[in-house]
Amino acid sequence: MDADRAIAIIETVLPPKSLNPVQIQIVRGVIAGQSYQQIVTTAKTGSELDPHDRQLAKNYQLGYVKETGAQLWQLLSQKLGQKVTKSSLAAVLLWYSKQPEFKLDDRARSVRARSDLDRQLATNLETDARFFGRMEELATLTDWCLYERCQIVFLIGMGGMGKTTLAGEIVRKCGGYFDRTIWRSLLNLPPVTELCGDLLQCLSVQPLSELSNSLDGQIELLIAALKRDRCLLVLDNVESILEGQVQSGQYLPGYEGYDRLLRALGELPHQSCAILTSREKPHTIARSQIVSPQLVRSMTVAGVTAGAGHQLIQAYGCPQLPAQMWQKVHAHYAGNPLALKIATITAIEMTGGGEKMLALYSLMESGQLQFQNIDDILHRQFERLSEIEQQLVYWLAIEREPASGTELRSNLLLNQTVPCEIISALQSLSRRCITTCLDGGWSLQPVTLAYVTGRSITRFVAELLPPLAAEPPADLQDRFVHLNTYGIMKATAKDRLRPIQIQSILRPILGRLVSSWGTRERIGDHLRGILAQWQTLTPIPPGYLAGNILNLLIEIDPNRAIKDLNCSLLPIRSAYLVDATLHRVNFTAATFDRSLFTQRSSELFSANNHVSDELGVDLDRRQQISAREAETIYSLDVNRPQNPSLSIDRPYEQMNITGVTGLPPEQIQALKLLGAIED
Known part of the structure; x- marks a missing residue:
């Protein structure tokens, strides 16, 4: 007698689903003539088990296997009226199979056949059967599905992480321990009543002639079927029924009934297991994890090792x-x-x-x-983000390192978004597996960072290029929305990060503009024209446009590109003007925000010491000037006469700062030392 027939006979004797995986392993070992110790050894290291199953069996102990076997022999003895022991199992089962009353349960045979068919379908959903790694994940998921009897196992991860492949591997490994296995994809958006009807037809012992039109009635019948049979149900691509461009986890209009279905699967008692895969987590699952934490589990599917x-x-x-x-x-x-x-x-x-x-x-x-197929995956996920989520992701790409919620909020125009909205949006991004958070700092994975950076550069370039002649004139604020909402670089970034921002964002933008315009001189003329257009608005909207234009012009030529430029009235945010020559630039009534002018404090401090010695200035009359908030420099009293023969680098000669706002008085004094004037 082979092991499969022995198990089939036992299943006709005992109540449905009585044999657990350990008992099945014991029966197979006994029929093969193994001792209990050999059964344990086979389960851990035997060649007939693959590495995954050996890992699952690593906790088998000899005493536990003996006790489990003894309980099974006692139960069979009671049912068969014959004493069953380890040594007599095969003989007793052979005797029973020849009795007139013996008959293999037709329903059990049909259930097994249908289960095999559905498992084959689930496996074939993956056109590529190669599977690499994931041993720890497989062990955990198998424990949840088989031993801890979880009712919902939720697999969440970014597109391409292998959620469907992992679910298929679980079906292949564990499907034999269930009466039936059913795999359904939600990619084509089946209405919840249609899905429930389909599942009921699959789970019914006999074909159903009529189904209730009531969703609650269908769910009640479905839970009853999941109580009767132990089923493995896979629902793939759950994100398809969730709405995009809003906070994560909300259902599409007309698909709210899935909330009732998933809640029932997770919280009502039954003996089946549903594996769900998704790129984001529905609110239903998050809530059910709180209500029934032992029955509803979630695993984030990260990258392979x-x-x-x-x-x-x-x-x-x-x-x-x-x-x-x-x-x-x-x-x-x-x-x-x-x-x-x-x-x-x-x-x-x-x-x-x-x-x-x-x-x-x-x-x-x-x-x-960047590869187009990878970008396509990221594009679909990006397009599902809400407006505030997209803004935060763009800023994370600009930051180039983990940033706190407070830092991200400070980047937004006028800080119009309240802190709780930022927190909710960051949590939503985390549930969509877009961001990671470590020690309070939020960041993007490198491949996502590269995609978002490229997307942002494309938008910057599209707005900076002149509109086509055939295009109707656009409102300036609509035309330059990305250029005014985001900084090409952050002037106040750490010294080690600013060059990275320039190399990763600013220079690629300039490179694309050069390829379209041919020369940097023509680009400079065009950028100055954009500033002149922006100055015609009343009022001029706050934002990053002017600072971005200045940063691009300085990159074109820091010594000549900005000379004699009219920047009056402009709101200038995040302009990095350090070491740029700004002769005769007109900043009259401009508003500065997070922009840097003055050179390094050490250079000014050294120069001022030299000048003071030459002129004999009383050191007590020096004024302390802050070039940056975190640095302190000393400059000459600008009201004292100076030695005309003394050479001082004055990069801001005749730069007009009359009526500027956003700069502290001490910084204005430092600018005047370097050549700036006030009318």
Whole structure:
């Protein structure tokens, strides 16, 4: 007698679903003639189990297996009227199978056949059957589904992380322990009553002639079926029924009934398990995790490990990469299996494969290597974000390092968004797996950072280029909305970050403009024209436009591009004017916000000491001037006569700062020392 037939006979004797995975393993071992110790050893290291199942069985202990076997023999003895022991199991089952009353349960056979069919369907949903790593995740999920009897297991993660693949692997590993396995995708937005009707037809012992039109009635029947049979239900692509461009977790209009269905699956008693995959978490699941934390579990599916990722790309034809190089590639794509697969296949197409692929590494490291298929995944996820979520993501791309909610809010125009809205939006981004938070700092994964940066650069360039002749005139505020809402760089950024912002954002923008205009001189003329147009607005809206234009002009030529420029009346935010030559620039009545003018304090301090010695200035009469809020410099009393023969670098010669606001008096004094004037 083989083990499968023995198990089938036992299932006709005992109540449905009585055999648990440990008992099944014991029956298989006993039929194979193994001792209890051999059964334990086989479960942990035996060749007939794959590494995943051995990991699940690592907690099997000899005493536990013996006790479980003894309980099973006692139960079978009571049901069969014959003494069943480990040594007599096969003989007793053979005897029972020859009795007139013995008959394999037709319903059990049909259930098993249907389960096998549905598992095959679920496995075939993944066209690529190769599976790498995830041993810890598989062990945890199997514990939840089989041993801890969770009713809902929710898999959440960014697109491409392998949620569907992981669910398929769980079906393949654990489906045999359930009476039925059903896989349904919500990608095509089935109405909840249609889905419930479909599930009821699959779970019904006999075909249903009529179904209740009431959702509550259908849910009641469904829960009853899930009580009767132990089923493994997979609902894939749950994000499809959630609304985009609003805070995460809200259902599409007309799909609110899924709230009742998911709540019933998670909170009403039954013996089945539903695995859900999604890019964001519905409010229903978040609430059910609080109400029934033992029955509803959630796992964030992150990237694969470096080792598994390296196996994956090699399976698709990538040569083995040097360890340090691979670590950076893995970190760039955050271990996203689909992104690694796309990058590998596309790189092979671009280079022909082999060692030639390594030539692309420098492009990836500099953020210049983005693949269209990966961008498509990120585009779909970005488009689901609400307006405030998109603003925060854009600013995280500008920050280039983890930023607190307070820092992000300070970047927004006029700080119109209240703190609680920022917190809610950041939490929503986290539930969508867009951001990560560590020690209070929010950030983007490298591949997401590269995508959002590229998206932002494209919008900056589109607004800076002149409109096509065929296009109707647009309102200036509508035309320059991105340019005025976001900074190309942050003047007050840390010294180590500012060059990164310039290299990653400002220079690529300028490079694209050069490719369209041909020369930097023409670009400079066009940018100055944009400032002149902006000055015609009444009132001039606050924002980053003027600061962005100034930063671009300084990058074109810090010594000449801004000379004689009229910047009067402009709100100037985040302009980095350090070391720029601003001769005769007119800042009359301009409003400055987070902009930097003066040179480093150490340079001014050294120069002023030299001047003081030459002129014999009383040191007690010096004025302390703050060039930056965190630094202190000393300058000459600007009212004292100065030695005309003494050479002092005056980068702000004749720069008009009459009526400026936003600068403290001591900084105005420092600017006047360097050549600025007030009428």
